[in-house]
Amino acid sequence: MGVRTWIEGWPVYRQLTGTDPLGRGAAAKSARSETLTARTETADSVARSVCPYCAVGCGQRVYVKNGRVTQIEGDPDSPISRGRLCPKGAASKSLVTGDLRQQKVRYRRTYATEWEDLNLDTAMDMIADRVLAARDETWEDVDDAGRPLHRTMGIASLGGATLDNEENYLIKKLFTAMGALQIENQARI
């Protein structure tokens, strides 16, 4: 490496002489960073999404490559967030891809001390059976005065507020048709 190359490789020199006096762009680049490509540039697809944590509703761009989320960034188009994300929004790639995330159904039998595996379809069928049984055991047709009740008090539900509107809509619709009244949400809490 010649002296000249050595001096020009010094970021402060580039900062003082080049087009980046604040040293926040080209001047700060090393030889290695010159060769790097951002994950956002090589993604196969980008989805426009919204942060799932608080109710500010910051815009997110979700980058996917080879069937995996490779990066989640703030969306500069959003008039709400202008590209910013707080620590939670910025960590949401880890929320989605973290090792601790459960990807398989877990089943705890009555009086058991450990989890077991269970097939998803079997689980759905078992849950449907239990819903129908609980409903039948606790069905109330009319009150003491003969006025309609049309309900079951044997089933309860508590939902989080990261549910989509469409999801809440189907939840309420199905439970209401079942006669299940005790349907609640974080919005009460």
Add this chain to the structure above:
Amino acid sequence: MAEAHPVGFQWVMEAKARGAKVYHIDPRFTRTSALADSYVPIRAGTDIAFLGGIVRYILENELDFREYVVAYTNAATIVSEDYRDTEDLDGLFSGFDRTNASYDQTSWQYEGQERNAVAHDTETQRETAAALQHESHGTAVGGDAERDETLRHPRCVYQILKRHFARYTPEMVERVCGTPREKFEEVARAWTENSGRERTSMLVYSVGWTQHSVGVQYIRTGAIIQLLLGNVGRPGGGILALRGHASIQGSTDIPTLFNLLPGYLPMPHHALHPTFDDWINGIRHPRQKGFWGNAKAYAVSLLKAYWGDAATPGNDFCYDYLPRMTGDHGTYQQVLNMIDGKVKGYFLLGQNPAVGSAHGKAQRLGMANLDWLVVRDLYLIESATFWKNSPEVETGEIVPEECRTEVFFIPAASHVEKEGTFTQTQRLLQWREKALDPPADCRSELWFFYHLGRIVRQKLAGSTRQRDRALLDLNWDYPTHGVHAEPSAEAVLREINGYEVATGRPLSMFTEMKDDGSTAGGCWIYCGVYADGVNQAARRKPGREQSWVAPEWGWAWPANRRILYNRASADPDGRPWSERKAFIWWDGDAGEWTGHDVPDFEKTKPPSYRPPAGAAGVEAIAGDDAFIMQGDGKGWLFVPAGVLDGPMPTHYEPAESPVRNPLYGQQANPIRKVYDQPVNPLNPSPPEASSHVFPYVFTVSRLTEHHTAGGMSRNVKYLTELQPEMFVEVSPELAAERGLTHLGWAHLVTSRTVIEARVLVTDRLTPLRVDDRIIHQVWLPYHWGYEGLSRGDSANDLFGITLDPNVLIQESKVGTCDVRPGRRPTGPAVLDLVADYYKRSGNLLAHYPPIVTTETASGREA
């Protein structure tokens, strides 16, 4: 706000850079305080006293925006001569009934309307959280009340308000809140000086405000100030409720709440609404002004969306398929019912009550007494493992081998693995595109419920039982796609929007909804989100390419209006109050309302319009009635019906407080919702003698780096690294008094349990001088639990269950406790410690704090 809504706070900083002054009122000095112009300390649970002081300051000095107040509020309306104030009754309003601790609201009505406005008794309203229905509308009042626009009549709202708040002097504020008088006056001056024709001020609260036994009245007090100062419906004004979750607004609009149907339509009550007509007339009060006059069209459209062809005029659109309320079926009542063995099965959908709800032990004991529990989440949260790892397993209160609850954990899809809309804190719907399919067994809630419904319907096929008709007739045909047969979220959104039944044409506006069954629509206030067959919530025109209102980013309900009641941004004649604050105005030449936003008013109704005699509904709204959803078209300083604990806010101490209420004989909210159950003892409060056993005030809130019950943050490694451990903040003075050392341990005791935390000694908490005593407050984050990468005791375990009577939300932002140095005991010794506190405070087991604590008998006056 900087702490819990950091990216939203950038706009506060932007305003500050342009000269706005920022005042932060909080029990603890936070990241927000650090960036504010002034930090104002306050004792937790005394906000009504503080804000009441501001109301008094405005009225005593006549600093209200008089033209606005006369034109747009009910200040001039005359109230019944039977009305008695808390001034007369030592902290109670007229109509109080000791036998069921509730109010008969008849005497609160406007003059001449005493007999026609009371829909049903307060106890039923409390049990069914009826006030929630008013989220989008006012209550039953006639549109033709008597007014005195000079505001001099002794029974006009303005004068009543003035008398009611007369005792909220700066000295009293200091005595109740512990806020130094100069600090209070600084806020009062700044707020009033910065409001009026040329300027507006905004009140921002986070929803911790709702978590009080007087939560609704907190917000009411804020609303009174903002109405008096002319700060509602105008740019830079209003009350901004910073909600805590991505779509918690959506979860109220399209509610999964026991007492509501979509669009704030009430779930029918067995005694009040046995028939379809009773139900409809209970929503649209005859003679009332405003858009609720069309309630039948909204209700019929919902039933058509639910039951399709089966819903006909001949069968009242399947009204009989709806389940009926008989009382309080809220989440806390449910949990107590679980403990009593009345509930068989429980679904948890992205929710973690073992950590997130008040009284964690009651939550866990309830879950341990079910037939089955279904948990849908990304991670194995505490509510999924209570049978294995909870504190009650440690104490022996839950024995896994004896716990019968069968638990299904069905992993959920994340927000990037499904499409759909969130409604953020300003009622704005934003559509998320799906980035990829969920892995392995992970599925969306849309998938789970669609397929659960499909399977249940299959199993019932051929049933002739009447009770199964509602399931079999259900309109449940959603197109599916992809490897997992995911139902189409767009198809669901389209149904929510509403459509013409005959043609399938999506509706553009809720005014198109019909009450004859020719339209269907799942949530009338969301009508328009799919106008022209276009997903309006998916609009993403960059902010920099449109006006500052950004109307083409997402879609806001109703009708894409970004500021509610924006008719009030113009004067009664339709001219902007000032050029600086112009937002919506009447264009006389074009004959229509125009401006920067979608007018929250009928587009071509001129300011001069006066309704014909006897008009009702939309027709009855005059051209200067800015509050178009209210029964009288006015913003309410005084609430004649619908707010159950009084027509005006009154300072009551929290249910657990170390302080005797300095303002009235009545200590705490006399109609708060209580559950007198063995699992739910409450700490004694004055006037009870043993209140000194729990001498300290504790409050809880969030950290930037964590999210609510921690399921979405304590499992994320970066966030856990940033905030690795549960802690409690204490002042240096309290540390000295209790022998606590910085970074050492402390434990906190209430009549429910004991928890431990690392100690952070900091002057972010200041001892307050309250009523001539020093009151110490401690602060805890409530994010921790016994699962995840970072584990710790749960702050919410400290709370008991006491609820606001209007909405049945728990008081979980303030309580009393004892603070002791060192770690807590473990195992069964935990129970011994709590039992010792019971003994010292005079056998708490047989104890429930008295509800009425005033010497004045309310019956005497009324």
